[in-house]
Amino acid sequence: MAILVKRFLPSTLPNWLYWMGLCLKLLAGIILGLVFYKYYGSGDTINFFNEAISSSSIEQRNEPRTEFFIQILKPVTQLAGKSYWITSLYFSFFSFSAFWFGANVIAKNYPSLKWITAISLLMIPSIVFWSSGVIKDSIASASLVILVASSINSYCNKKIHALDSLFIGVSAIVLFNIKHYLLITSLIFIGILLATTLFNKLGIKWKIVSVLVFATAITLTQYIHPYLNYNTIPWTLQQNNQAILEKSDSEGRIDIEIREESWIEVLKNIPKALHAGFFRPSILDRTPVWGWIHRIENLVLTVLIMMSLILALKLKPPIDWPLFIASICGISLLAIMLPLSTPNFGTLVRYKNAYMPYLFLISSILPYRYFTSQTEE
Template identity: 50%
Template structure:
């Protein structure tokens, strides 16, 4: 009981400190309800895995980190994550539940910081931004608790928001630079493909910024060099994620997961390690990555949350296309294209490499809030009579 008392007090104090320091125009209840929702999601995640599955990554990571001596793990990413967990678990007296609260809190703090940044840049849709990142059930659930995804999600949303802040030429503080470096390092260590996607997004925005700010012909040379550096940097992140090996990596992962499943839920089969085989599966993978599981797919009972969210997403995308034709709104094309390309890249690659719903709904969570936000802006502005930004 002493551990619970100490950590609840610490969590309360830190929460209040963040609430006071990260200033926003939101009513106080948005922060506190969002925080409670996030903490509860981490506990529910642990309860589901312990009570219904009896196994899973969250349990594996916790048990590995509880051991006094570190194991020689094959995956550097797992080894890094477990090393981060060890001191935290020791400080909680070996409590899964308190440790889960801390991971959820860290994820929430990053999301709140990111929401405040983006809502400051786009004030007329601030409520929409908060809703997409803080209150969508599956997004909150899969970025909470003792999972690598909690920290990866926190790092990625922070990187993306800071990239947008830089692109919009807002004031960039020393604190922002420090958080940018920390988030980049954390994402690099935990989720290589998300770090690569973030680099591409950052590179495209910086290239656009250069074209906008620099005059003369030399701006094209500088822009091309910048984009080339960003693209080139992605080739040094992981040997299996180099362009020359991506087809092989997708094939191997696809085969491994399909062999473990009695039947393929997604019907995505890469026949060999050639690009031709990969390209053949892209249309199905794109539809799956964006809209499945759908209401027609068979899932466990709680899969209905994902199915309803995907139905809403499909409706919003359809409405956005109609409104775009009707209203012809002003669009920040560099930002829209950079975001869309990165979302589509993940929406295609993830189903190709992880052709089952259990893994897919967790991994696609990385881009879901961004896709949901992009799809909601025009319908939201139309229904609330807000002006375009």
């Protein structure tokens, strides 16, 4: 399967990078399983696998997202001979194929950025780890990267190809059933991208159309999940926030607490949440030993963001504003909402994986071009 994907999936990246990235992904899935089996002794990945190989029905759980994931998992476990480890290899491979596709699509449209694109999507340890193995995040991250890459491809080529539409549609269905908030963020990303593109066109007609496009995207987000519309978001955030805080020890807690079910309380905590979503856990935070991986990554990310801000002010480089605004809005939305609802480092670093590849990529562009003396847009 890996040979077929390498042979038939269009690629602008070298062969050795494909095999290196694939090996890292497969290894990450195995390590994830070992951590849960040998260290924790339990966890979602073990429960999902046990239910997938069981003949009993899971409909009584009243957990549609889990049920959907297990329905995807079941045929793979049969193909793997009911082996957790072979099942993990399959899921890691499927996830890698999606990330390889995304990296190549972005690299094709932005050739000068192919190396930082490859590193951001394929080589950063926590991103590789939390998108591998028998977990929902491996499927959700894979679906998101396909949706984002296909949207960027349509934007760069100024037309929507049938294949891009198919990829976007299938990815949206998967996200709707597994990670509602990622679908909402995707709709906002696409809506802003379309709206800002149309707004830049001359004539009042296009500006009106752009406003309607954005309004439509925002309206659609209100019907994805009853707990994630404007009226219920404060309640949802407060309930999740309090539940996570009660289960967290002092070392893992983040100092973000939503005491009331109100937008005022939510807005008051946004600065702390944005800081945590972008930069924490930092090297100043206390974490278990393996938390140093995330702390070092966030230190590198902090340096890249600071350098990007300085270079942007100093050099005033040309910027693709529609894509930049849409990307920053989508990333910032997740960087705010996730720490508000999950004020625990262990949970947050897992969920941050959804937007970290794109944050690393955006933050690396100006420093990379500065040190390599590249001046293309």
